Amino acid sequence: MLLLVTKMGDSKRQKTDVRQGTLALMVLKTLEVLGPLHGYGIARRIEQISGDVLAVNQGTLYPVLLKLEQEGAVASDWGVSDNNRRARFYRLTKSGRGLLHDETADWQQTAEIIGRFFSMKSEDFS
């Protein structure tokens, strides 16, 4: 019983890790385009654009935000949200902008290669 729980925990963590990379990139891009936003705002934008990534488990955004902050890619401050509530606003830092730039290039390259593979037909090799 005990063993089973541990295993489940492990596999779940792995899945989040895979997602975290993508999510981090989305966060950075969102902040670049829209400027400083609070967590909920970021979640909403990502949801609007990507659809299902954050349809469930919106909360996974927060560990990602923390990681980015600890890496110095984003910075955060307390501010006041639209409905006059205290909220924490995240903004892209200079190093975050660089990171986004690098990652975007990487990502596009990867996507391109993968794309080429997916469009591969048997005729291409005859």
Place this chain on the structure above:
Amino acid sequence: MRGIRRFFSRLRNTFAEPRKEERMREEMEEHLALETAELVRSGLPEAEARRQARLKFGGMETIEEDYRAERRILFLETLWQDLRYGFRMLRKSPGFTAVAVFTLALGVGANTAIFSVVYAELLKPLPFVSPERLYTVFQQEEKDATQQTGISFPNLEDLNAQSRLFEGMTGTTHHQLTLTGRGQPQVIETSIVTSEFFTVFKEKPLAGREFLPEDFKPGGAATVLLSENLWRGKFGGDPGIIGSSITLDKTPYTVIGVLPASFRFPAFDESEQVWIPLVHDPFFGPWIGRRVGHWLQITGRLKPGVTPAQASAELDGIGQRLVREYPAENSGWLVRMMPLRQLYVADVKPALLVLMGAVCVVLLIACANLANLLLARGTTRAREFAVRSTLGAGRGRLIRQLMAEAAVLGLLGGTAGVLLAIRGVRVLSPLVSTDLPAFSAIRIDYFVLCFALVVSAIAVCGFALAPAFLVAKVDLQKSLREGDARGGETAGGRRIRSVLAAAELALAIVLLVTAGLMLRSFANLTSVSPGFDVQHVLKANIALPRAEYSTPQQWLGFANELLSRVQAEPGLREAALAVPTPLADGCVNLGFDIVDRPPLSAAESRTADYVSVSQNYFHILNIPLLAGRTFDERDGMSSPRVAVISLALARKYFPNEDPIGKQMVFGFPPDGEAAREIVGIVGDVRDVDLGTDPGPMMYVPYSQAPFAGSDIIVKSPLDAGTVAASVRRVTASIDKDLPVGDISTLTDAVNASVAEPKFRTSLLVLFAAMAVVLAATGIFGVISYSVSCRTKEIGIRVALGASRGSIVQMVSREVLLLTLGGIAAGVPCALAASRLLGHMLFGVSAADPLTLAGVALALVAVAVVAGCVPARRAMSVDPMVALRHE
């Protein structure tokens, strides 16, 4: 870069205050509120909106956990938790903690203290530039490798001229000169050096210049270098001293520079000294042309990249050439080299290694003891671990927690050990510095502290790892089921603990036997009679400056005047002259020939220790006259030369004849070739140290062989201070510029000659005592634990009619089995170890049955005492209580 930044943020957060976690909760609540508001706006009822928002947000707990994992380094966090927990556990059982910390402190402290000595003497680089390339070059007798001596100046010049692999070789020797004209006359340690001195040592003067080739030219101006301490002390650190003149033995020397205080060579122990070129030395300067003799200590520096083997081979070749070219002086001698350090520590190295071994054994016993304690505790805590395990702690986590507890123990014990070592070193270093070369102060520095840390860490691993694994293997079901808190005791655990206790005993035996043998050696050594009276005898040295006292007549005149004036003092009638004083000054070994016997080759010379004494010397020191007569008024400066020999010389060189009336040829210039008639035979004397058998000795009357100075020996019932003051006053009344040096009682000299054996023996005894105490605690622990585990069993036995006697017997059997096992394992180890003591033993064999039997008996007695308390407890077990316990 980003990774590093993240790591440090996490590290910081790990130790930051937990209230910062509030931020996450606040953010999440904010998020949920916004989402809820959004959903309400889209038409959902408030409650449903909140539910949906929560669903969408996902598992709060998981996210919080992820968040926390991101924020901090979990491993560190749990480690911190474990350490805190470990600390709490230790505080809860102060008895256990005290015993464990004390045990560990003994082990670590003893190791650290001894290591600090070993480090200072054997490991720390010598205080010279690139000391690893410095070697001592010496001549060694072909037939007897223990005969290692210095080299004469012409031979040194040949070595320097022919060697290609040495940057240079320098010859040094040292003695004392008297500095006058600057306040009180002062005897100054003077090092005599040859021209390559600075090529070899590469030392830069603090001020002024080093010796240049012209300083070594005969006929040039005499120059001198001062040590920093002498310069600061005697000359007030005045830079103007350079270029001015100082007076040594009434001869002017021009000061050319100051050498830093850190540089001490060849005299390691003297902080105030001077260096002069060999040509200007009043004693050895005239010997420059003599190829005979072995009077310069040679130090050479290898060129970079030259291996010792290559250099040895080169010296071999040069040595053979020297034999071919100058057979009279060199045949039978080889030229050899050894690392410079070896010259100074060869004598103490074995003793230090034995001591280091001893403290390692103490540490091993301490570890075994702690392992036993932890095992016992671990078994008691089996239930606790079973519960933890059931609640989800993995095996790794359990081991880690136990290790963390051990680490806390290790930290406490290690710290206490270092404090103990600091205290110990303070006690040790004066003992050490009297007899070991003081290259560098013995102290607890960073290197030694690191050693202590490593030792503690190894100890922790040693005593904690095995119990930790054993505990982690605990059978969950069984431990939980058994109501008895001590149900976890397994046969395996018990066996391991018994083996550990027996091993402790075995190790203790090794130390006890070693210490016992050393103790017996020391007792033998100190009960040896030196062959003369040492009680109430004081000696003082008066050296005469040669510039003022240049002729033997002057020397004799001064000595006679001194002796008669001292004898005229109240209570000092029994005074005599001697050069050198046995035991206090060491010996002067000199070759001799016997008239009418063929001379021997250079390789097989006859030698004996030479002493020049006044008439009443034998009477005052109570050296028995065995045949013939001692010296008297007849033996004046112009009368025929006479000598008195010792029994050992008579037996060795005149085995089947009466030596009285025979003539021997020996002596110092100008009397070097004088034939001396043997007029008497006296008893043997141990003149080098108590441990060395008396060798052949020859005595000459001081009146026929005066020196530029002498020891005055006074036997007096007055106390040493009074006698010394009188000698000083009398000396000053003859010549106010003469310092009186080397004042000591012969009892002190005897004690100094056994200081090193005493040092190592007392330390070994101390360590053996520690070992016994630890081993006894170990046995006590094992037996009393075993009794408490078997309370129920004993209760049943008693209830079924077992007598008290049989219960005691049962416990005693266990004690005896343990002890006998320990002794059986320990005795062979002890025999092997005692063989390593080698020449440190004196008058006792390495397999001394008396010591072995004594140690075995003593340990049985200790074991019985240690087992007594638990046995009594077993005897008094009340069957009703024991059974109701169930």
